[in-house]
Amino acid sequence: xxxxxxxxxxxxxxxxxxxxxxxxxxxxxxxxxxxxxxxxxxxxxxxxxxxxxxxxxxxxxxxxxxxxxxxxxxxxxxxxxxxxxxxxxxxxxxxxxxxxxxxxxxxxxxxxxxxxxxxxxxxxxxxxxxxxxxxxxxxxxxxxxxxxxxxxxxxxxxxxxxxxxxxxxxxxxxxxxxxxxxxxxxxxxxxxxxxxxxxxxxxxxxxxxxxxxxxxxxxxxxxxxxxxxxxxxxxxxxxxxxxxxxxxxxxx
Amino acid sequence: xxxxxxxxxxxxxxxxxxxxxxxxxxxxxxxxxxxxxxxxxxxxxxxxxxxxxxxxxxxxxxxxxxxxxxxxxxxxxxxxxxxxxxxxxxxxxxxxxxxxxxxxxxxxxxxxxxxxxxxxxxxxxxxxxxxxxxxxxxxxxxxxxxxxxxxxxxxxxxxxxxxxxxxxxxxxxxxxxxxxxxxxxxxxxxxxxxxxxxxxxxxxxxxxxxxxxxxxxxxxxxxxxxxxxxxxxxxxxxxxxxxxxxxxxxxxxxxxxxxxxxxxxxx
Numbered sequence: 001x002x003x004x005x006x007x008x009x010x011x012x013x014x015x016x017x018x019x020x021x022x023x024x025x026x027x028x029x030x031x032x033x034x035x036x037x038x039x040x041x042x043x044x045x046x047x048x049x050x051x052x053x054x055x056x057x058x059x060x061x062x063x064x065x066x067x068x069x070x071x072x073x074x075x076x077x078x079x080x081x082x083x084x085x086x087x088x089x090x091x092x093x094x095x096x097x098x099x100x101x102x103x104x105x106x107x108x109x110x111x112x113x114x115x116x117x118x119x120x121x122x123x124x125x126x127x128x129x130x131x132x133x134x135x136x137x138x139x140x141x142x143x144x145x146x147x148x149x150x151x152x153x154x155x156x157x158x159x160x161x162x163x164x165x166x167x168x169x170x171x172x173x174x175x176x177x178x179x180x181x182x183x184x185x186x187x188x189x190x191x192x193x194x195x196x197x198x199x200x201x202x203x204x205x206x207x208x209x210x211x212x213x214x215x216x217x218x219x220x221x222x223x224x225x226x227x228x229x230x231x232x233x234x235x236x237x238x239x240x241x242x243x244x245x246x247x248x249x250x251x252x
Numbered sequence: 253x254x255x256x257x258x259x260x261x262x263x264x265x266x267x268x269x270x271x272x273x274x275x276x277x278x279x280x281x282x283x284x285x286x287x288x289x290x291x292x293x294x295x296x297x298x299x300x301x302x303x304x305x306x307x308x309x310x311x312x313x314x315x316x317x318x319x320x321x322x323x324x325x326x327x328x329x330x331x332x333x334x335x336x337x338x339x340x341x342x343x344x345x346x347x348x349x350x351x352x353x354x355x356x357x358x359x360x361x362x363x364x365x366x367x368x369x370x371x372x373x374x375x376x377x378x379x380x381x382x383x384x385x386x387x388x389x390x391x392x393x394x395x396x397x398x399x400x401x402x403x404x405x406x407x408x409x410x411x412x413x414x415x416x417x418x419x420x421x422x423x424x425x426x427x428x429x430x431x432x433x434x435x436x437x438x439x440x441x442x443x444x445x446x447x448x449x450x451x452x453x454x455x456x457x458x459x460x461x462x463x464x465x466x467x468x469x470x471x472x473x474x475x476x477x478x479x480x481x482x483x484x485x486x487x488x489x490x491x492x493x494x495x496x497x498x499x500x501x502x503x504x505x506x507x508x509x510x511x512x513x514x515x516x517x518x519x
Contacts, residue, residue: 018508049508055346058508077254081348090346093264093338100267107260108347150343 007066008033008082008158008190009054014063016049016214023049024214027063031158031190036181038201038222039194041211042242047194050211051087051160054192056080067158081109084154086147087162094136098127098146101135102153109154117153124179125149126172140167148176152183159183159191165200177204198222198234208234210241217241253356257349261357265331269365279327279365280372283319287373290315291381309469311439312383314462316373317399318438321458322429323369324403325410328362329425332411336419341510351501355408355494362407366400388465391474394483395461401486402457406432408493412500416509437462457486 009031016024024046031037039047052058054065056076065072070079092101099118106114122128125145130138135146144167151159161180165173181204184191195201201208202222210218218225218241222234231237269275294307301307335341344354377383385392410425417424435449436458442450453459460482464475504510 048511052508052511055342057342057346057505057510059502059506077348077350080346085346087342090342091339092343093334093340095272095334095338096264096267100264104260104264104267105343105347107256107263108344108349110254110256110348 006033007031008068009192010064010066010069011050011054012064012066014050014053014065015061016046016053016058017061022214024053024060027211027214027216029209029216029219031192033157033190034184034187035207036184036191036193036205038205038208039192039211040196040201040208040238045211046214047211048089048162049214051085051162051192051194054158054160055083055085081154082157083160084109084151084156084158085160085162086144086151086164087160088144088166089162090147091143092135092146092150094134097132097134098122098138099131101146102150105150106153111154121149121152124152125176141169141172144168145172145176148180155189157189159189161191161193163195164193165195165197173200180204198238202234210238212241212244253350253353254348257347257353258357258360260349261331261344261354262360265334265361268334279323279369283323283369283373284376286315286319287312287376288380291377291383295381306469308381308383309387310466312377312381313388313465313469314438316377316383317395317461317465318429318433318436318458319373320366320370320396321399321403321406323366324362324400325406325429326426327365327369328358328404328407329410329414331358331361332414333422336414336422345505345510351498355411355497358407358411359404362404366403370396388468389474391464391468391479394474394476394479395465398457398461398479398482398486401483401490405486405489405493408490408497412493412497415497415504416500418509432456432458435459441466455485457482457489460485 007030011030012028014024014027015022027046027050029037039050041047049058053060054072056072056079067079068082072079092105096104102118102121103114106118111117122131125148127142127145127149130142135143138146144164148164151161159180165176168176177200180191183189193201193205205222208220208222208225209216218229220228226232226234226237229237229240231240290312294311297307297311335344374385388395406428410428414421414425435445435452436456437445437453438458442453442459442463445453460478464479467473467475
């Protein structure tokens with residue numbers, strides 16, 4: 001008998017080229033249940049390209065992505081049914097109300113007992129008073145909370161968060177980080193989290209992957225990595241890696 | 253196919269129609285205006301021609317049937333444009349929604365809304381100008397079916413173009429029925445067309461419908477064999493349109509256009 005895959009996400013030798021440009025080159029990593037993995041890197045490093053491939057909206061040139069052991073290329077719909085995401089560049093339709101958006105996306109993800117789930121998430125993300133407001137009239141922070149509520153609708157096994165707290169004030173951002181950490185603590189869900197906020201990354205991520213020029217150049221625990229590489233902080237390490245990558249990139 | 257996911261696509265449109273008179277307006281009002289304009293024109297032509305020929309079923313009926321085809325195509329494409337305008341492709345296509353389910357959702361919305369347009373046109377044409385659909389006899393069913401399938405095929409092909417060319421392709425999509433109408437013989441027999449236009453008319457399913465409609469109005473009975481050709485052509489176009497849509501979808505997933513749709517980067 002084959003034992004089930006212990007990873008919620010397994011990425012193997014992932015490559016993506018756009019013509020001559022190699023955006024992602026041989027990236028391999030995994031996310032385990034109960035783990036929050038930070039995907040870090042300077043702009044243009046290939047983070048969003050990688051996330052788009054995991055979301056099934058961009059076909060890899062080569063490599064394999066498996067979500068909960070299901071091959072994304074072979075069973076896209078089944079693999080994505082246990083996934084969800086929130087990204088600042090993917091706002092929910094502004095001409096639907098908060099509640100309508102949640103109902104439509106709840107049906108897309110075939111969420112059981114959807115009404116109860118919506119009520120719960122309206123409270124968790126403090127959206128109850130906006131339930132009949134069009135998403136387009138919400139502030140950017142409220143829209144981000146709505147995106148996060150949508151991302152939690154199907155209790156995903158794999159959650160992809162692309163700068164999830166970018167438009168949120170520090171107090172709300174702290175609550176949201178705590179909420180996601182609590183959700184992950186049940187040991188069922190794994191998170192791939194991109195952020196440029198190194199304080200946030202250190203606070204929530206169990207492991208980080210530094211991506212540069214489409215390659216993973218560094219991997220480890222965000223709390224110990226700076227010391228291991230002689231940097232004063234994760235922020236400094238990020239700058240060092242980005243500058244080194246920039247220097248190397250100029251000589252490629 | 254998952255009914256819940258198809259239902260989500262339909263429910264989104266129901267919410268939009270329910271809360272937006274400007275979306276409901278075109279379903280009824282534009283077609284009503286067409287019926288009124290052409291209804292009065294046919295009434296005028298009847299009064300000045302002094303001929304036995306009745307323009308109402310020939311001209312007004314043609315307008316009604318052509319508007320039906322146009323509405324089917326436009327309603328299907330309009331549903332896709334809702335995702336273009338709200339930049340929602342990423343949210344939809346990064347979900348478990350299958351492309352086929354999305355298409356069936358678009359189709360369901362088109363059936364309901366174009367059906368409502370058709371009912372509005374039939375009622376108005378009957379009340380205001382005495383045009384009865386029963387005057388076409390049993391042939392009205394294949395007339396509508398051929399036009400419906402053609403409208404769906406056009407809508408699916410137009411949706412593929414939108415997906416491939418980006419938001420600005422809107423300006424390319426809306427005039428498509430207008431481009432076809434001179435060749436389809438909507439208001440005149442295709443025999444009046446020059447040879448090269450007649451050749452094009454031969455491969456257009458609507459031309460068989462409008463020729464058939466004129467035959468019925470002239471008391472010759474429906475040309476079933478010609479309608480069968482029109483119907484078969486419509487099915488072939490529908491199959492080709494679906495193949496085109498799926499192939500465009502695969503290409504935009506390959507080159508990443510779905511994820512950066514508004515950039516309109518045709519590569």
